[in-house]
Amino acid sequence: MDHISHKQLTVNGISMHVAEAGDGSAPAVLFLHGFPELWYSWRHQMLDVAAKGYRAIAPDLRGYGDTDSPPPSAGYTLLHIVGDLVALLDALGLEQVFLVGHDWGAIIAWWFCLLRPDRIRALVNTSVIFQPRNPNVKTIQGYRDAFGDAFYMCRFQEEGKAEAAFASVDTKTVMATFLTTSDPKPPCIPVELGLDVLFKRPAVELPPWISPEDISYYSDKFDKTGFTGGLNYYRQMDLSWELTAPWTGAQIKVPVKFVIGDLDLTYSFPGVEEFINGGFKIYVPLLEEIVVMKGVGHFLNEESPHELSQHILTFINKF
Numbered sequence: 001m002d003h004i005s006h007k008q009l010t011v012n013g014i015s016m017h018v019a020e021a022g023d024g025s026a027p028a029v030l031f032l033h034g035f036p037e038l039w040y041s042w043r044h045q046m047l048d049v050a051a052k053g054y055r056a057i058a059p060d061l062r063g064y065g066d067t068d069s070p071p072p073s074a075g076y077t078l079l080h081i082v083g084d085l086v087a088l089l090d091a092l093g094l095e096q097v098f099l100v101g102h103d104w105g106a107i108i109a110w111w112f113c114l115l116r117p118d119r120i121r122a123l124v125n126t127s128v129i130f131q132p133r134n135p136n137v138k139t140i141q142g143y144r145d146a147f148g149d150a151f152y153m154c155r156f157q158e159e160g161k162a163e164a165a166f167a168s169v170d171t172k173t174v175m176a177t178f179l180t181t182s183d184p185k186p187p188c189i190p191v192e193l194g195l196d197v198l199f200k201r202p203a204v205e206l207p208p209w210i211s212p213e214d215i216s217y218y219s220d221k222f223d224k225t226g227f228t229g230g231l232n233y234y235r236q237m238d239l240s241w242e243l244t245a246p247w248t249g250a251q252i253k254v255p256v257k258f259v260i261g262d263l264d265l266t267y268s269f270p271g272v273e274e275f276i277n278g279g280f281k282i283y284v285p286l287l288e289e290i291v292v293m294k295g296v297g298h299f300l301n302e303e304s305p306h307e308l309s310q311h312i313l314t315f316i317n318k319f
Contacts, residue, residue, distance in 0.1 A: 001043060003021050004019050004043065006018070006020075008066070009088065011087035011090075011091050012080075014067065016059050016060070017059060017066035018039075018058070018060075018088070018092075019046065020055065020056065020057050020058075021049075021055075021056040022053070023053065025055075027053075027121075027316075028054070028056075029054050029100060030088075030100070031046065031100045032085075032101040032102070032105030032106070032109050033058070033061060033102060035104045035230045035231075036174070036175065036178055036218070036222065038218060039060050041301055041302060042056075044302075049313060054098075057088075059084075059085075061104075061105070062076065064225070064230060069225060073236060074239060076235070078107070079243055082108065082111055082112050082116065089119055097120065098124070099122070099125075100125070101123070101125050102127055102300070103298070106126055106128035110252060113254045113256075114247055114250055115247070122256070122316055123252075123255070124256075124257045124316065127264055128266055129272060130252060130280070132283050133249075138238045140157065147188055152188065152189060155195055161195060163226060168196040169196070171218075171222050171223050172216065172219040174199060175215050175222070176215055177199050179302065183265065184264070207303075210302055251283055251284065252283065252285075254286060255286045255288055255318075256284050257287075257311065258276070258280070258284075258287065258290050258291070259291045259300065260276070261293045261297050261298065261304075262294055262296065277290075288315075
């Protein structure tokens with residue numbers, strides 16, 4: 001990672017860690033990570049796009065890694081996170097960027113494009129479809145209705161419970177569990193069981209796409225910060241739902257390419273495949289391409305990094 005540089009910037013009242021690669025004067029690509037990830041999950045794509053003449057930028061989002069994790073938990077709504085990113089572009093002197101998101105970063109990317117399309121040239125989003133705001137049902141209740149109280153997002157709501165479960169084993173085990181779990185079913189933990197059951201599966205050998213050194217990088221950072229910052233994104237989903245009421249029914253008006261693995265648990269959520277092949281373009285009218293990567297799970301940026309880089313480059317090269 002010698003070609004990736006690091007700096008701290010003050011944005012939106014917090015100190016944000018930002019990793020960069022490539023020519024500072026080149027068109028910029030902003031990468032947004034998910035849970036439980038860091039800027040590091042984009043290391044391969046950063047170097048790939050930089051090698052093709054782009055400037056790659058990947059922050060640790062609010063609550064993660066070397067970026068501040070300010071209290072209280074109410075400070076982790078979509079508006080806060082998008083506000084951080086607009087301030088980041090301002091701090092870097094960038095009027096527009098290409099945007100790439102994954103997992104929670106994909107959710108943020110959809111809303112970044114919805115709220116500030118003037119700052120985005122085009123979007124390559126992965127793993128998580130755009131979910132139109134339902135004005136009649138709060139987000140977490142919607143998940144309860146679909147999957148029951150056992151659904152992991154519902155189980156993450158009570159402060160301290162998930163943190164205690166994550167602390168019940170060493171952080172390397174937590175990271176290896178999250179990054180290598182391949183069960184395509186929606187993750188549900190029966191309410192009579194503790195969340196620590198997530199980490200009680202038999203130890204498995206790491207797949208070839210992630211190394212012990214990679215696991216150590218993640219675990220060293222989360223050992224220092226804990227997981228509360230990332231969990232706060234889930235805990236503020238209902239507050240985000242309340243605050244984004246003015247955008248009910250709004251469309252995303254930037255060019256979009258969407259990429260998902262056919263083994264991704266989000267692809268197997270009820271109705272997702274049908275939405276991708278049907279109603280997606282109603283809400284994302286400039287959706288130009290949909291790619292379903294074969295034999296690839298949720299962490300596609302880690303599992304098939306250079307194939308994903310190629311999908312990113314072939315799209316942004318058009319603009």
